Amino acid sequence: MNRRKAISQLSLASVAMCTGWAFNRTRVIHSPSQDQTFPIVIQKGSVFTEGSLQKLNVGVTEKGTLHLSPLELSGTQVINAEGKIVSPGFIDILADGPKNLTNDYHVFERFKLTDGVTTTLQLHGGRENPGEYHRFFDPKPHYTNYGVGIYVMGIRLAEDLPHRLKHVEKMLAEGALSVSHSLEYQPTPYWEVKAYAKLAKRYERPMFLHLRYSNKENELMGVKEAIRLAQETGVHLHIDHLHSTGGTFHMPEALDLIDKARQSGLAITTCVYPYTYWATYLHSKRFDEGWQQRYGLDYNDLQLVGTNQRITPESFQYYRKHPGYLVAVPEGAMPFESTIDLALQTDFCMIGSDGGMASMEAANSHPRGAGCFATAIQHAQSIGLPLEKILPKITQMPADLIHPAVRNRGEIKEGAMADVTIFDPKTIQGRATVEFPNRDSAGIEAVILNGKVAYLQGQILAENGLPIRNTAV
Numbered sequence: 001m002n003r004r005k006a007i008s009q010l011s012l013a014s015v016a017m018c019t020g021w022a023f024n025r026t027r028v029i030h031s032p033s034q035d036q037t038f039p040i041v042i043q044k045g046s047v048f049t050e051g052s053l054q055k056l057n058v059g060v061t062e063k064g065t066l067h068l069s070p071l072e073l074s075g076t077q078v079i080n081a082e083g084k085i086v087s088p089g090f091i092d093i094l095a096d097g098p099k100n101l102t103n104d105y106h107v108f109e110r111f112k113l114t115d116g117v118t119t120t121l122q123l124h125g126g127r128e129n130p131g132e133y134h135r136f137f138d139p140k141p142h143y144t145n146y147g148v149g150i151y152v153m154g155i156r157l158a159e160d161l162p163h164r165l166k167h168v169e170k171m172l173a174e175g176a177l178s179v180s181h182s183l184e185y186q187p188t189p190y191w192e193v194k195a196y197a198k199l200a201k202r203y204e205r206p207m208f209l210h211l212r213y214s215n216k217e218n219e220l221m222g223v224k225e226a227i228r229l230a231q232e233t234g235v236h237l238h239i240d241h242l243h244s245t246g247g248t249f250h251m252p253e254a255l256d257l258i259d260k261a262r263q264s265g266l267a268i269t270t271c272v273y274p275y276t277y278w279a280t281y282l283h284s285k286r287f288d289e290g291w292q293q294r295y296g297l298d299y300n301d302l303q304l305v306g307t308n309q310r311i312t313p314e315s316f317q318y319y320r321k322h323p324g325y326l327v328a329v330p331e332g333a334m335p336f337e338s339t340i341d342l343a344l345q346t347d348f349c350m351i352g353s354d355g356g357m358a359s360m361e362a363a364n365s366h367p368r369g370a371g372c373f374a375t376a377i378q379h380a381q382s383i384g385l386p387l388e389k390i391l392p393k394i395t396q397m398p399a400d401l402i403h404p405a406v407r408n409r410g411e412i413k414e415g416a417m418a419d420v421t422i423f424d425p426k427t428i429q430g431r432a433t434v435e436f437p438n439r440d441s442a443g444i445e446a447v448i449l450n451g452k453v454a455y456l457q458g459q460i461l462a463e464n465g466l467p468i469r470n471t472a473v
Contacts, residue, residue: 036059036074037074037075037076038059038060038061038067038073038074038075038076039060039061039062039075039076039077039451040059040060040075040076040077040078040079040418040448040451040453041057041058041059041060041073041074041075041077041078041079042057042058042059042060042078042079042081042086042420042422042448043057043058043072043073043075043078043079043080043081043082044057044080044081044082045058045079045081045082045084045085045086045422046081046084046085046086047068047086047412048085048086048087048088048387048388048391048395048412049068049411049412049413050413051388051392052388053085053387053388055070056068056069056070057069057070057071057072057073058073058086058412058420059073059075060418060420060448060451061418061451063451064417064418064450064451064452065415065416065417065418065451066412066413066414066415066416066417066418066420067414067415068412068413068414077453079422079446081422081445083424083426084422084423084424084425084445085387085422085423085424085425086412086420086422087116087391087395087412087420087421087422087423088391088395088396088409088410088411088412088416088419088420088421089116089117089118089119089395089409089410089419089420089421089447089448089449090115090116090117090118090119090373090394090395090421091117091118091119091121091394091395091398091399091406091409091410092112092117092119092120092121092352092353092372092373092398093121093123093208093238093271093350093352093398093401093402094121094123094124094208094240094241094271094273094352094353094354095108095112095117095120095121095122095123095124095353095355095356096122096124096125096353096354096355096356096369097120097122097356104358104359105137105140105142106143107357107358107359107360108120108356108357108358108369109142109143109144109146109465110143110357110460111356111357111369111370111438111440112143112144112356113143113144113447113449113454113455113460114370114440114441114444114455114460115370115371115372115373115374115430115440115441115444116373116374116421116423116441116444116447117144117373117421118144118145118409118419118420118421118447118449118454119144119145119146119147119398119406119409119419119468120144120145120146120147121146121147121148121149121177121398121402121406121468122146122147122148122149123147123148123149123177123178123180123206123208123238123402124149124180124182124208124210124240124352124354125149125151125153125180125182126148126149126150126151126176126177126178126180127148127149127150127151127154128150128151128154128155128158128167129167129171130148130149130150130171130174130175130176130177130469131170131171131174131175131176133148134148134175134467134469137467138467141463141465142463142464142465142466143449143454143460143463143465144449144465145409145419145449145450145465145466145467145468146465146467146468147177147402147405147467147468147469148176148177149176149177149178149179149180149208150168150171150172150176150178150179150180151180152164152168152179152180152181152188152196153181153182153185153186155167155168156186156188161192161195165195165196165199168196168199169199169202169203172199172200172202172203172205173203175405175469175470175471176205176469176470177205177402177405177468177469177470178200178205178206178207178208178238178402179196179197179199179200179205179206179207179208180207180208180209181193181196181207181208181209181210182209182210182240183209183210183211183212183222183225184210184211184212184213184214184222184245184285184286185210185284185285185286186285187212187285190225190228193209193229194229194232194233197229197230197232197233197235197237198233198235200233200235200236201233201234201235201236203470205236205470206235206236206237206238206401206402207229207235207236207237207238208238208240209226209229209237209238209239209240210240210241210245211223211225211226211239211240211245211246212225213245213246214244214245214246214248214286214294215294215295216248216249216250216294219245219246219247219248219249219250219254220246220250220253220254220257222245222246223239223242223246223247223254223257223258224257226239226246226268227257227258227261227266227268230261230266230267230268231261231266234267235267236267236268236269236401237266237267237268237269238268238269238270238271238401239258239268239269239270239271240270240271240352240354241271241272241273241278241352241354242254242255242270242271242272242343242349243272243273243334243339243340243343244278244334246270247339247343248333248334248339251338251339251342251343252342255342255343255346258270258346258348259346259348262348268348269348269349269350269397269401270343270348270349270350271349271350271351271352272339272340272343272344272349272351272352273340273351273352273353273354273355273368273372273376274340274351274368274372274375274376274379274380275331275334275366275367275368275372275375276331276332276333276334276335276336276339276340277328277329277330277331277332277333277334277434278328278329278333278334278366279305279326279327279328279329279366279434280326280327281323281324281325281326281327282302282311282316282319282320282325282326282327283319283320283321283322283323283324283325287316287320295329295333297329297330297333299311299312299313299316300312301329301330302316302327302328302329303327303328303330303434303435304319304325304326304327304364305326305327305328305363305364305365305366305434305437306326306363306364306365306434306435306436306437306438307435308435311327324364325364326364326365326366328366328434336379336383340379341383344380344383344385344389344390344393345385349393350392350393350394350397350398350401351372351373351376351390351393351394352398353368353369353372353373354366354368355367355368355369355370355372356369357369357370357437357438359438360438361438363437363438365437365438366434366437367430367432367433367434367436367437367439368430368432369432369437370430370432370437370438370439370440370441371429371430371431371432371439371441372430373394373430373441374423374428374429374430374431374441374442374443374444375429375430375441376390376393376394377390377391377394377423377425377428378428378429378430378443381425387425395410395411396410396411397410398410399411402468404470404471405468405469405470406468417450417451418448418449418450418451419448419449419450420446420447420448421444421446421447421448422444422445422446422447422448423443423444423445424443424445425443426443427442427443428441428442428443428444429441429442429443430442440458445457449462449464449465450464450465450466451464452464
């Protein structure tokens with residue numbers, strides 16, 4: 001019997017007892033409206049609901065929805081979450097999966113689940129044909145809920161503009177979550193980008209934009225271009241990882257520009273990931289001629305992710321000619337205090353990983369693909385940002401951005417879908433590093449996905465993910 005099958009056949013009670021969890025059948029003293037026995041009960045935890053942490057008990061119904069009560073509940077399986085935080089499942093809007101997910105999607109989703117993520121959305125890149133993606137992947141088992149946006153970069157490689165726009169509209173009509181484009185990696189005329197933004201607005205979908213510039217001299221021009229797009233089209237414009245592209249050198253000014261645009265009535269949001277270094281492929285335009293001057297870096301500052309190997313002039317030329325090798329810049333390239341921490345103080349910045357694991361061993365992937373959300377919570381606490389401030393940035397705010405596709409998720413409330421992450425605020429921490437990126441996060445105690453226990457103290461117990469897409473128009 002293989003290990004996965006063996007685990008699935010264990011009773012949750014026996015697994016929990018072995019790991020120190022109080023997973024036992026319980027009975028309660030009769031009280032009004034407390035007559036039923038729930039399949040799962042989470043008791044004694046600090047439940048994040050309605051913007052605050054409250055001492056409540058949570059029942060998961062047969063339909064996979066939530067019931068909240070200050071009273072003790074009866075459950076077939078009971079999780080004692082005393083001392084733990086009971087949060088809505090984390091939502092990653094900027095998950096970046098392997099380009100070929102046929103064999104690797106399980107690895108990608110696995111590391112998201114162990115980081116507390118219940119919904120994995122590829123909205124930075126996505127797919128050229130989201131409808132085809134869902135037709136292929138929806139019949140397969142999934143560790144997380146999943147969805148994709150329209151990958152404009154891929155569409156532009158194959159078609160002229162009229163066909164591109166027709167294809168984008170078709171994908172939106174079929175339920176694609178967003179329109180996503182990266183202007184730095186694939187420079188595109190403003191008028192063409194505006195045409196995509198108009199389509200996104202017509203279908204009331206957000207546009208995810210990696211800005212045009214990441215250098216000190218021009219980065220604010222990219223922010224202004226994004227604001228202009230929102231102003232001229234009315235689209236909800238989401239700026240990808242502002243601290244690495246748009247606010248690396250001028251974060252206060254970038255945030256001020258966005259804040260004033262929002263005050264004028266524009267729908268603009270942004271996100272960051274909680275790491276002071278970025279990573280990207282050596283064959284990308286970021287490493288075109290002049291990169292040393294743009295970033296103040298040299299060859300030896302670049303590290304091949306998943307190894308301790310430093311780049312040399314010779315290996316740089318090799319990897320430039322052989323696409324697919326990810327390198328990381330040194331820690332501190334985007335200092336917390338002058339970039340990420342400032343963005344986290346705003347009410348329009350959320351967390352997005354911009355990462356995903358491609359393999360179980362020797363992964364050439366930024367550690368944010370495995371540890372982004374645990375790292376975000378740990379870092380927020382280290383700078384005195386309350387859990388009540390960081391948790392919406394990884395739950396409700398991402399859900400609102402993709403509404404109505406992410407319907408009835410991202411919150412713990414009566415009748416909501418039972419996507420729940422339970423974590424220990426004292427031990428939560430991302431353990432992935434540049435040299436060893438594929439490590440599970442610490443402190444993620446349990447994940448409930450669509451009403452089933454999917455992850456419990458280091459063991460994956462279920463594949464219960466569902467597709468996330470808009471209803472076809």
